[in-house]
Amino acid sequence: MERDDIIEYSLDSHHDEAHGKLVRKTIWKVTAILTAITILEVALGAFIKQSSTLWPVVKWSFIILTLVKAAYIILTFMHLGDERKSLKWVILAPYIVFIIYLIFISLTEAIAVNDALITYGA
Amino acid sequence: MGGHAKQQIDTASLWGGKVSPFSASYGKLMMWFFLVSDALTFGGLLVAYGFTRHNAQDAWPIGEETFNSMPFLGHGYPLLYVALMTFILIVSSVTMVLAVEAGHRMDKKGVIKWMIATIIGGFFFLGSQAWEWSHFIHGSEFGKVELVDGSQAIVKGHFGELKGFTVIEAGKHHKKGEVIKEDLLHTFQHAAEKGHINGNIITLHDGSKATIQKEADHDVTLLIKRDGKTNTIGEQITGKAAQEMYDGAIRGGVANKVIYGANLEKNEYGPQQYGQFFFFITGFHGFHVFSGVVINIIILLGVLKGTYHKRGHYEMVEKTGLYWHFVDLVWVFVFTFFYLV
Numbered sequence: 001m002e003r004d005d006i007i008e009y010s011l012d013s014h015h016d017e018a019h020g021k022l023v024r025k026t027i028w029k030v031t032a033i034l035t036a037i038t039i040l041e042v043a044l045g046a047f048i049k050q051s052s053t054l055w056p057v058v059k060w061s062f063i064i065l066t067l068v069k070a071a072y073i074i075l076t077f078m079h080l081g082d083e084r085k086s087l088k089w090v091i092l093a094p095y096i097v098f099i100i101y102l103i104f105i106s107l108t109e110a111i112a113v114n115d116a117l118i119t120y121g122a
Numbered sequence: 123m124g125g126h127a128k129q130q131i132d133t134a135s136l137w138g139g140k141v142s143p144f145s146a147s148y149g150k151l152m153m154w155f156f157l158v159s160d161a162l163t164f165g166g167l168l169v170a171y172g173f174t175r176h177n178a179q180d181a182w183p184i185g186e187e188t189f190n191s192m193p194f195l196g197h198g199y200p201l202l203y204v205a206l207m208t209f210i211l212i213v214s215s216v217t218m219v220l221a222v223e224a225g226h227r228m229d230k231k232g233v234i235k236w237m238i239a240t241i242i243g244g245f246f247f248l249g250s251q252a253w254e255w256s257h258f259i260h261g262s263e264f265g266k267v268e269l270v271d272g273s274q275a276i277v278k279g280h281f282g283e284l285k286g287f288t289v290i291e292a293g294k295h296h297k298k299g300e301v302i303k304e305d306l307l308h309t310f311q312h313a314a315e316k317g318h319i320n321g322n323i324i325t326l327h328d329g330s331k332a333t334i335q336k337e338a339d340h341d342v343t344l345l346i347k348r349d350g351k352t353n354t355i356g357e358q359i360t361g362k363a364a365q366e367m368y369d370g371a372i373r374g375g376v377a378n379k380v381i382y383g384a385n386l387e388k389n390e391y392g393p394q395q396y397g398q399f400f401f402f403i404t405g406f407h408g409f410h411v412f413s414g415v416v417i418n419i420i421i422l423l424g425v426l427k428g429t430y431h432k433r434g435h436y437e438m439v440e441k442t443g444l445y446w447h448f449v450d451l452v453w454v455f456v457f458t459f460f461y462l463v
Contacts, residue, residue: 007140009145009146009147010440014435020224024223027223031213041205042202046201050184063463066455070454076219077218077447078443078448079440083146084144087144087145087146090144095161098162102169106169106170106172114176114177114179
């Protein structure tokens with residue numbers, strides 16, 4: 001008896017040469033963007049030092065640029081952008097919630113600990 | 123890409139069994155779930171790093187002060203090497219996605235070509251990391267010194283070349299008048315750590331004493347990383363004063379005034395935990411890269427055998443690709459939070 005409960009989803013993700021060309025174009029575009037961002041980050045780091053007054057701006061641009069890079073890798077290279085919306089959020093939502101919570105709680109705590117060290121000594 | 127995931131399925135049959143509500147295969151879903159949990163592990167590590175760093179505040183070393191060397195070129199290239207490593211990993215991620223794309227066209231030759239490129243990229247990255255670790259462990263020529271007032275400083279500048287040691291008092295191995303030309307830097311640093319250098323006289327392993335022939339250091343700058351009685355964190359000392367303080371620390375004949383390189387107990391770059399986090403985070407990531415390379419090789423063997431071609435699709439390549447991109451993704455964050463910020 002032929003089983004009808006197994007669906008080979010992967011067979012549906014095949015594409016032809018013409019579509020492949022489009023896909024490759026996107027891949028090279030994303031490569032260029034990722035490389036450009038990395039070069040920009042190193043240049044920013046080389047010219048603006050941590051002692052500079054501009055540093056907080058640079059620091060936040062690093063963080064934002066990193067998130068942009070991450071988004072391109074996840075959505076294009078890992079194809080999460082092409083998956084169903086439900087899958088996308090099942091992957092991203094728990095992670096985002098947990099990690100924001102973790103960052104918030106640890107950095108708040110770290111600053112408090114540092115204050116205590118300064119006040120009461122190590 | 124896309125394919126079934128984009129097709130419209132009516133809601134009744136979508137959640138009614140028999141089809142995956144996500145239109146993705148079991149294997150791919152499980153790979154995603156694994157990646158989410160692994161990403162939380164790395165997230166936890168980086169957050170712990172942030173916690174420790176915020177605790178230490180200004181005593182924490184800055185990436186570009188620590189990582190400023192290039193192979194064959196020497197010092198003075200802040201972060202260029204790490205940027206190169208990042209680029210290598212991004213390129214290997216690109217070749218991986220090209221392999222996946224070739225798989226969607228059932229182009230076996232294309233898959234083989236791009237997977238081999240990915241594996242080579244992975245080895246390049248691992249090699250770069252080995253070089254970086256070795257550099258981090260051996261440390262700089264100057265080391266980190268403890269000054270007279272109890273403060274600690276990392277040292278920047280140009281280290282004058284060692285020319286030789288001329289033995290003036292014979293020991294077990296060396297005779298008087300002998301000029302030692304080998305392994306100078308290592309001997310010098312070891313003696314400085316032990317407090318065996320007094321002024322211009324070095325006491326060697328075998329108990330012999332020798333004078334040091336060395337070119338002068340240039341542009342020595344001390345960056346204070348731990349408070350002392352007079353110097354405070356963040357202060358910079360330059361010029362003749364810096365040179366004198368530095369020489370006082372390494373040539374004072376007192377042990378434990380200088381630290382070279384890094385291990386799990388001490389390091390010359392900053393607080394202890396800095397070295398530990400460096401070894402753990404980049405090591406754990408490097409271990410992932412290594413596993414990725416091994417998995418890629420296994421999948422490549424499957425491709426060469428034609429297993430996936432017979433199966434009618436190259437989803438295995440897609441799954442190993444997901445893992446490989448994830449490794450790249452983690453590195454993007456490590457690069458920012460460990461090296462840049």
